[in-house]
Amino acid sequence: MEDLFNHPAVQGGIAPFVVALIVVLILHRVRLGGLALVAALATAVYFVAGFTFSPLTATRKIFLLGLAAPVIGVLADKIFFLSLAAPVIGVLADFAFKPTRIGAVVLALAGAAAALWVFWPLLQQKEAAEAWLLGGTIAFSVAWLVGTGMLIAEDPVRAGAAGLASGLGAGITAIFGASVTYFLYGIALGAGAGAFLLVQMITGKKYVAGATFMLSATLVAGLISAGGMILAKVPWYSVLVLAFIPLATLLPTPKKAPVWVQAVLLSLYGLLVAGVACYLAWHSGGATSA
Amino acid sequence: MSRLTVGLIATALPLAAMAAPESYTTDPYHTFPHFEVSHFGYSSIRGRFDKSVGKFTIDRAAKTGSLEITVQTASVTTGDNERGSRPRTRDEHLRTADFFNVAEYPAMTFKSTGVKFSGDNPAQVDGLLTMIGVSKPLTLQIESWRCGAHPVNKKEMCGGSATGVFKRTEFGMKYGVPALSDEIKLWIGFEAYKD
Numbered sequence: 250m251e252d253l254f255n256h257p258a259v260q261g262g263i264a265p266f267v268v269a270l271i272v273v274l275i276l277h278r279v280r281l282g283g284l285a286l287v288a289a290l291a292t293a294v295y296f297v298a299g300f301t302f303s304p305l306t307a308t309r310k311i312f313l314l315g316l317a318a319p320v321i322g323v324l325a326d327k328i329f330f331l332s333l334a335a336p337v338i339g340v341l342a343d344f345a346f347k348p349t350r351i352g353a354v355v356l357a358l359a360g361a362a363a364a365l366w367v368f369w370p371l372l373q374q375k376e377a378a379e380a381w382l383l384g385g386t387i388a389f390s391v392a393w394l395v396g397t398g399m400l401i402a403e404d405p406v407r408a409g410a411a412g413l414a415s416g417l418g419a420g421i422t423a424i425f426g427a428s429v430t431y432f433l434y435g436i437a438l439g440a441g442a443g444a445f446l447l448v449q450m451i452t453g454k455k456y457v458a459g460a461t462f463m464l465s466a467t468l469v470a471g472l473i474s475a476g477g478m479i480l481a482k483v484p485w486y487s488v489l490v491l492a493f494i495p496l497a498t499l500l501p502t503p504k505k506a507p508v509w510v511q512a513v514l515l516s517l518y519g520l521l522v523a524g525v526a527c528y529l530a531w532h533s534g535g536a537t538s539a
Numbered sequence: 540m541s542r543l544t545v546g547l548i549a550t551a552l553p554l555a556a557m558a559a560p561e562s563y564t565t566d567p568y569h570t571f572p573h574f575e576v577s578h579f580g581y582s583s584i585r586g587r588f589d590k591s592v593g594k595f596t597i598d599r600a601a602k603t604g605s606l607e608i609t610v611q612t613a614s615v616t617t618g619d620n621e622r623g624s625r626p627r628t629r630d631e632h633l634r635t636a637d638f639f640n641v642a643e644y645p646a647m648t649f650k651s652t653g654v655k656f657s658g659d660n661p662a663q664v665d666g667l668l669t670m671i672g673v674s675k676p677l678t679l680q681i682e683s684w685r686c687g688a689h690p691v692n693k694k695e696m697c698g699g700s701a702t703g704v705f706k707r708t709e710f711g712m713k714y715g716v717p718a719l720s721d722e723i724k725l726w727i728g729f730e731a732y733k734d
Contacts, residue, residue, distance in 0.1 A: 298711070298714075299713060304671075307643060429715075430635075430636055430714055476636070480636045481636070482627055482635075533626075
């Protein structure tokens with residue numbers, strides 16, 4: 250049994266997927282199926298590194314933010330819910346849409362700030378030009394991921410597809426950049442999103458994703474790929490390409506198609522972008538993060 | 540000054556000199572910390588750190604001493620540093636957060652807390668190994684020890700080798716355990732010139 254749980258496929262893929270599946274099945278009834286992602290990530294962290302936070306390395310900061318993201322996401326969803334209620338009671342009829350956009354911008358900026366907090370001690374050690382390149386890539390990619398992710402947060406199939414592709418993309422580029430830990434965390438994130446998507450594909454029903462799901466997916470995926478860049482050898486341009494995954498899942502699908510068809514198509518859109526990032530990481534050949 | 544006084548001083552001076560602690564600085568060209576890890580229980584992979592600086596003091600009369608060595612973690616090498624058809628090498632992997640996390644922890648140190656002697660020579664050094672931000676006790680056994688003048692440049696020097704064993708998971712380096720063994724064997728060959 251111990252050998253089974255020591256296997257990387259179990260640690261980063263199967264176990265996080267099973268745990269995420271259970272979370273989706275239990276919590277979707279209370280609109281918290283999006284917690285599947287943090288459950289998947291926590292499962293991988295438990296097996297790969299353990300719940301240790303001292304010394305507080307960049308990797309451990311990423312996990313801390315991964316834990317915080319759904320909490321912030323739940324709060325953001327509540328705010329959005331209230332904003333939907335506003336026009337119903339006839340107050341500020343056009344107010345319902347604006348808070349989500351403002352919320353997306355605020356969350357994007359907060360994500361960039363959080364990313365800089367994670368990697369600031371490392372950026373300080375770099376030469377100015379390199380620090381600007383890496384810091385700019387980190388801030389932009391995380392902000393863009395989080396911001397564009399919020400655009401699809403209310404569509405659980407698009408959100409699930411973006412989470413799947415973001416997680417797998419961040420993970421696979423990380424292993425090409427020589428970090429297996431980040432590979433496993435990325436795959437775990439993808440497995441969690443995959444579980445969320447699979448339940449919808451099988452039942453044919455759309456569950457609530459919201460910021461609870463999307464913030465976890467985009468923030469953690471962004472931080473994993475940034476970590477792969479600054480702590481391993483993922484090239485900066487791969488990180489930038491990965492940031493466009495949520496945007497790719499905004500591409501149209503047949504409106505009357507079953508959920509599973511939409512899920513497959515949207516996942517392909519996202520995975521195509523992830524594939525480009527992986528290709529670039531594989532062929533970076535010395536064009537390192539630094 | 541009487542002849543007796545002069546004689547006493549003349550006798551005491553070398554003794555005093557012997558009793559004084561002597562300090563040495565390691566020769567970076569002849570000092571290399573090596574490590575050994577079991578790979579799936581089949582083979583043992585050995586690696587070393589190419590860059591390190593160290594100092595030690597020794598007081599043979601008082602049978603005391605101290606040692607401090609700082610190793611640049613980015614200088615780790617296991618001989619696998621050419622990518623070939625792979626995206627990255629093992630040495631690149633060793634530098635990531637999976638192992639030595641050199642970006643966040645560019646150095647690891649060993650600082651002695653006590654030295655035990657066997658006869659006139661140091662035999663064991665107890666101390667703290669600080670690696671990836673975690674400090675844990677480590678004991679180094681000195682397997683060989685020799686002091687004298689360098690045959691060519693005639694400078695006073697000491698050299699030898701020391702061994703130690705620790706578990707890397709105690710430092711938070713959990714990646715790959717147990718396929719890549721938790722237990723790490725250390726072997727340090729060193730030479731140091733008297734300051």
